[in-house]
Amino acid sequence: MGYRYGEYHDGPDPLAPPYDVRAALDEMGDAILSGSTPVHALRDLLKRGLPGAEDRRGLDDMLREVRRRRRELRERGRLDGTLDRARSLLDKAIGQERGELFPDPSDDARLREATLDNLPDDTASAIQELSSYEWRSAAARQTFEELRGLLRREVLDAQFKGMRDALANPDPAAMERVRQMMSDLNDMLERDAQGAHTQSDFDSFMATYEDMFPERPRTLEELVDILARRAAATQRMLASLTPRQREELNNLINQTLDQAGLSEQMRRLGDSLYARRPDLAWGTPERLTGEDPMGMGDAVTALEELADLTQLEAALRQDYPGARLDDVDEAAVRRALGRSAVDDLEALKRIERELEEQGYLLRRRGKLELTPKAVRRLGETALRRVFASLDAGRRGDHDQRDAGSAGELTGSSRPWRFGDEQPIDVVRTLVNGIRRGDASPRATITDGGDLHGRSARAHSRVRLSVDDFEVSETERRSAAAVCLLVDLSYSMALRGTWAAAKQTALALQALVASKFPQDAVQIVGFSNYARVLQPDELAGLDWDMVQGTNLHHALLIAGRHLDRHPDFEPVVLVVTDGEPTAHLMRNGRSAFEWPPSPETLELTLSEVDKMTRRRATINVFMLAADDRLKEFVDEVARRNGGRVFSPSADRLGEYVVSDFLRLRRAR
Secondary structure, three states: OOOOOOOOOOOOOOOOOOOOHHHHHHHHHHHHHOOOOHHHHHHHHHHHOOOOOOOOOOHHHHHHHHHHHHHHHHOOOEOOHHHHHHHHHHHHHHHHHHHHHOOOOOHHHHHHHHHHHOOOOOHHHHHHHHOOOOOOOHHHHHHHHHHHHHHHHHHHHHHOOOHHHHOOOOOHHHHHHHHHHHHHHHHHHHHHHOOOOOHHHHHHHHHHHHHHOOOOOOOHHHHHHHHHHHHHHHHHHHHHOOHHHHHHHHHHHHHHHHHHOOHHHHHHHHHHHHHHOOOOOOOOOOOOOOOOEOOHHHHHHHHHHHHHHHHHHHHHHOOOOOOOHHHOOHHHHHHHHOHHHHHHHHHHHHHHHHHHHOOOEEEEOOEEEEOHHHHHHHHHHHHHHHHHHOOHHHOOOOOOOOOOOOOOEEEEEEEOOOOOOOOEOHHHHHHHHHHHOOEEEEEEEOOOOOOOOOOEEEEEEEOOOHHHOEEEEEOOOOOEEEEEEEEOOHHHHHOOOHHHHHHHHHHHHHHHHHHOOOOEEEEEEEOOOEEEEOHHHOOOOOOOOOOOOOHHHHHHHHHHHHHOOOOOEEEEEEEEOOOOOEEEOOOOOEEEOOOOOHHHHHHHHHHHHHHHHOOOEEEEEEOOOOHHHHHHHHHHHHHHOOOEEOOOHHHHHHHHHHHHHHHHHHO
16 A cells, blocks of 8 residues: 655644544533533534634634624724825825916916816816816826826725736736726626536636736636625625715716726626625625725725624524524635634534434434434433432442342353353353364373373363353343333423433433333323323423423323333332322313312322322422422322432432332342
8 A cells, every 4th residue: 555645734633533522412411411402502512612622612712703803894994095085186186286377377377277166076076077187287197197096996906806906007908908807707707697608718717817816716606706795895885985975986986987998897797796696785884983094995805804704703603593504604714714713613513513424413304303322322421420429328330249130040041241240151151162163282180190101181271252151041130110200391490400300311211221121111291291201302302381280191101101011010200399280181181270179189199099009109209399299299108108209409310210229129
């Protein structure tokens, strides 16, 4: 294999280790387990930046930089600098001409003075009248030509960035080349509109006029984008002036283009650019607060940058429906913030992309959802948190490590898997090693013999690999039918206990799936109605903004789950912050009443009695110190024999998991 090395150009470090997307998911998990939705958790992660990567900025850092740049641009200067400069040069030329005429006593001199006295106040109209005036003063003539050159450069620079320097000392040949360039450009745009344009046409155009386009566009679309943004900025500059200033500057622009023979070509170009990019803010005024006057080209450049920063700010906020980082224009980021910001943005995009590609996030109908794979990882995280909060005396795995913990031997064996606790089947393991044939001969002294003439017998050493090991199968441990009933009512969000309840449900789901796979777990959420919650929807689950705590319906659903597993040990855990205020009527509708109606309490306690007859102990985790709730759960405990807990929200998971483990150990 051969390798080729070349000069390194700017871009991400090719030797940097890949970012671990699981760390990003864990960062999101902190927000999700605290009650945030997946889309908000991802948005917050992208705003903060990559965890553990100090040199990578998040969206918030970029937004702060964009806003700082906008403030600087707005304070840079005034937009009417070209008008001020034109008036100044015009006044200078008129003053020089008057100085030349004053000593002359002739009638011609007086007539010329009268012409100067009667010039219009409007700068553009005055320049128009003086365009045919025969100057007596050579200095005045030179100043007036300086004025016309200024206007020509500023007007063309407003449309073609960098044209001002190219026309600093123009000659007729240079202006003719500008006219030819605009004609060729308009012809190319028309051919493209007809579908006849090719990349070779553009390459030929750029080879001829490359010096007029310092941005070095590579395609016609890039060139159109550059010119359209600048043309739109010119219109915004005109819209930002006072009506009189706008009229004067428009007249100056039109005069300059007429004199340069560019009016028709500029009109064609403007129409084509507007037709291709009507989405740009063509006539939106901007307000600049600086004191220093800016030339027309500089003013257009400032407004062009302001428009870029405004659009970039909207994209970086990511606060619109269906927002994605792919919506952020990398070219705009490069222009506004530099190459390093493009690298930061690409790192953020990679996180968003890999979370989807690696199967943690799923976009469905524009909505971001966690996949079962992500939910499993978040459940494991929640479970680790719960175990981390347990006291040292109660800490540790709930499985028994003695040989008989898994039940009686069945006589069969199976290959060993990581985590198996069953005893090793030594015979089957050795047979597997011998069958592989990886044995080396060795001399072993037998009883009554030695290596010096006495009898000896050769033995073989058996080398074992991991694949050789087998374990003795045992009878399955007793299974449990687990029902966790979680209150989803609006009061859970108001009291700040909903996030803890969701984290507890995830932790219990992960515990049963990883440590008690033989158990049948069902999580039921209840508000005005109750419903079974699937594992993959737990993390993104939100509370219901409805009235009603229908524990009656939740116990009905839990009872059906227990009845489907008659040979399983029943485990029922209830997490709630209020007494029952709703029940299910015969027609399937929910009936709500507060304070709770006698019928609601009667039907709910009837389901509690049915649970008692199923030998299911109901343990209630009470998240509010409400007298009505306490009275109700005390009655449940009296009828059922279960226990009542009153944990704080931050210890709910610890209480529920510990109680579940206690019940499983007892059985």
